[in-house]
Amino acid sequence: MQPSFxxxxxxxxxxxxxxxxxxxxxxxxxxxxxxxxxxxxNGNLPQDKENQLFKxxxxxxxxxxxxxxxxxFFDRLNRKNTQLHIxxxxxxxxxxxxxxxxxxxxxxxxxxxxxxADRLMDFIRDNFTKEKNSLRLDFYGGEPxxxxxxxxxxxxxxxxxxxxxxxxxxxxxVTNGSLLKPRIAKELAHLGVNRARITIDGPAxxxxxxxxxxxxxxxxxxxxxxxxxxxxLIKIGIGGNFEKHNYRQFPALLDxxxxxxxxxxxxxxxxxxxxxxxxEDDTSIPEYYGGCASLNExxxxxxxxxxxxxxxxRGYATQKVRPVTCMVDxxxxxxxxxxxxxxxxxxxxxxxxxxxxxxxxxILDYNATYQTEHWRNERxxxxxxxxxxxxxxxxxxYVREGGIGTLDCRKDYLDARLEGLVKQDARYAQKx
Numbered sequence: 001m002q003p004s005f006x007x008x009x010x011x012x013x014x015x016x017x018x019x020x021x022x023x024x025x026x027x028x029x030x031x032x033x034x035x036x037x038x039x040x041x042n043g044n045l046p047q048d049k050e051n052q053l054f055k056x057x058x059x060x061x062x063x064x065x066x067x068x069x070x071x072x073f074f075d076r077l078n079r080k081n082t083q084l085h086i087x088x089x090x091x092x093x094x095x096x097x098x099x100x101x102x103x104x105x106x107x108x109x110x111x112x113x114x115x116x117a118d119r120l121m122d123f124i125r126d127n128f129t130k131e132k133n134s135l136r137l138d139f140y141g142g143e144p145x146x147x148x149x150x151x152x153x154x155x156x157x158x159x160x161x162x163x164x165x166x167x168x169x170x171x172x173x174v175t176n177g178s179l180l181k182p183r184i185a186k187e188l189a190h191l192g193v194n195r196a197r198i199t200i201d202g203p204a205x206x207x208x209x210x211x212x213x214x215x216x217x218x219x220x221x222x223x224x225x226x227x228x229x230x231x232x233l234i235k236i237g238i239g240g241n242f243e244k245h246n247y248r249q250f251p252a253l254l255d256x257x258x259x260x261x262x263x264x265x266x267x268x269x270x271x272x273x274x275x276x277x278x279x280e281d282d283t284s285i286p287e288y289y290g291g292c293a294s295l296n297e298x299x300x301x302x303x304x305x306x307x308x309x310x311x312x313x314r315g316y317a318t319q320k321v322r323p324v325t326c327m328v329d330x331x332x333x334x335x336x337x338x339x340x341x342x343x344x345x346x347x348x349x350x351x352x353x354x355x356x357x358x359x360x361x362x363i364l365d366y367n368a369t370y371q372t373e374h375w376r377n378e379r380x381x382x383x384x385x386x387x388x389x390x391x392x393x394x395x396x397x398y399v400r401e402g403g404i405g406t407l408d409c410r411k412d413y414l415d416a417r418l419e420g421l422v423k424q425d426a427r428y429a430q431k432x
Contacts (some may be wrong), residue, residue, distance in 0.1 A: 001059040001060065001062050001270040002043065002061070002062065002429060003040050003041055003058065003059065003061065004018055004023060004025070004057055004060050004063070004066060004342065005060075005063040005066050005067055005384060006023060006025045006066070006386070006387055007021060007022070007023055007024070007058050008024065008384070008419075009037055010022070010419045010422060015082065018031055018032065018033055019031070019033075019034055019037050020422060020423065021037065021053075022386055022418075022422045022430070023058050024323070024385065024387045025057050025387040026056060026323075026350075028057055029426050030058070030421060038356055040058070040157055041093075041168050044378055045059070046291070049245065056377065062395060065305035067382075068146055068379060069369070069388065070381075071376055072385070073323075073390075074390075075232070080331065081131075081323045081330065082132055082133045082330055083132065083133075083134040083135070083136055084106035084124065085121075085133070085138075085332060085333040085334070086120070086124060086136070086172075086333075087138045087140050087141055087336065087337075088112070088137060088141070088154065088336050089110075089140045089346075090111070090112050090140065090141055090144045090151070090338060091111040091112060091141050091142040091144050091146055092107050092108055092284075092338060092350075093108065093109050093110065093142045094112040094142050094143045094214075095146070095179070095214055096148075096178070096213060096214065096219065097177060097210070097213065097216075098211045100210070100290065102347070107117075110123075110142075110145060110339075111146075111150075112147065114153065114215060116338070116359065117150055118153055119360060120154065121154070121158070121161070123334075123336070124137075124158065125161060126166070128161075129323075130382060132143075133167050133168060134167060134169075134170065135158060135161075135167060135168070135292055136172070137149055137155075137169045137170070137171050137172070138171075138172045138173070138174065139154075139173045139174070140174050140335075141174070141175075141337035142338075144173055144174065144175060145179040145180065145345065147182065150189070151191065151193065152191060155171055155191040155193060156191065157185040158192075159171075159175040159191075161190050170195075171193040171195075172193065172194075172195040173188065173193055173195070173197070174196075174197050175197070175198055175201060176211065176219070177199070177200070177219075177222075177223040177226055177227065178213070178219050178256055179221075179226075180196065180198070180227070181229075181230075182229040184230075185229070186329075188233075189232055189233045189234050189277035194234070194235060195234060195237070196234055197237045197239055198223060198239070198241045199211065199240060200220070200224075200240050200253060201224060201240050201243065201246075202242070202252065202253050203249060203253045204221065205249075205349065206222040206246045206249050206250075206255075207219070208220050209239070221257060221267075222258065222377070223283070227262060227267075228261070231262065235268045236267060237270065237271075238255070238269075239259075239272070239273065240271075240273070241272070241275045241304060242272050242275065242383040243274070243291070244290075244292075246421050247272070247306070248306070250307055252308075254310060254311065255314075261352060263315070264317065269319060270317070271311075271318050272307045272320055274291070274295075274303065274304075274394065275290060275291040276291050276293070276395070276399060277292060277293045277399050278399070279390065279398060279402060294398040294400060294408070295396070296410075300430075301413065301416050304417065305420050305421075305424075310425060312424060318350035321383075321418070321421045321422060321425060323339035324389060324390050325389055326345075326390065326394075328345055328370045328394060329372055329390065335348075335349060337349050337350070340360060341355050341357075342355065342356045342363065343356055344356050345370070348398075353370060353371075354370070356370070358368065371391075371394065371404050371405060374404070374405070375390045375391030375407070379407070381406070383411060385410060385414045388410065389410040389414070391407045391408065391409075392407055392410050393408050394408070
């Protein structure tokens, strides 16, 4: 046996003579004596330890074969995938006026018609092949709760269909939270929409600057009050968008949640992300000049480590380090725009040239448009970080380069951040 090509070893900060082993392809973590790691490197592990590390993805028979196998990762995933995943953009309307709005001037009173919803259900039925046993349907906007009639209509049709197929149906919602009143939350739960993700940009004084109502009033108190009354009805996760000048203020939000009894047992995963710049040719938000164009910016590394630590030490869950499965590369994962156009990523909705078909005409060959195999190259094949990157984010490459033909390489970022992330996960797993 050999060490996996996708294995990292880090000295333990609290135990001399021990190392943390982390499998980048299986996201497994184990603490072992350095002598055992040296035995793995030298190929003379005891049989029982060899079997254990093999199951964890840390020991392999041949590294070169392992690298070739990794290049077929999505081929194998797509063959075994039993889920059809749909993100349904119900509208481009919103009651907020966020300073960095990703949809910018594309917003407006643009709503999915019931006829389009019927075609969406036809698309689901046509693509729910015999291998499928699960439907995941995410309601998205704009603000999807402005389309409650469509949520009722589509949820009922989707659950009826999956019920007839003896299949699982998972309905979720991405919302600004301002309309999630207890009556609405109770109805959503009854419809089967049992998870919602709400964006809160830090404590009241930062959030209200970034995400006010259209009339300029702050939205923070409304959102928090709704979460307090809805969290027993549906599972609520929290996201947030930070910038260089305000990320250190975000822990005040976590303390406020704790002080108002929105404790980790009542709140789902919490994750904060940097605001992205708009592409240079995008004039939809002309008055906003902030954001970043790469995760390799040094301040983002510092901000993410800081915020993740603040989340974990207060007992909230957050995303662990794990292999990347971008929906662009997952064949049965689609974004359906309000007008019936198909895309492979929510970030590209409405952007000319990134259409992947439509509900009426069907699916187009989108492989060249989305560069679906851009990571199948010698540079990526010889990179130990391939499972955590797969060429990076196409949208970030689009923002930075104006196209997605180049890689959004995460090597510098992972060189700087992976050890800290793994040690955080190991440390807080011990406390759980």
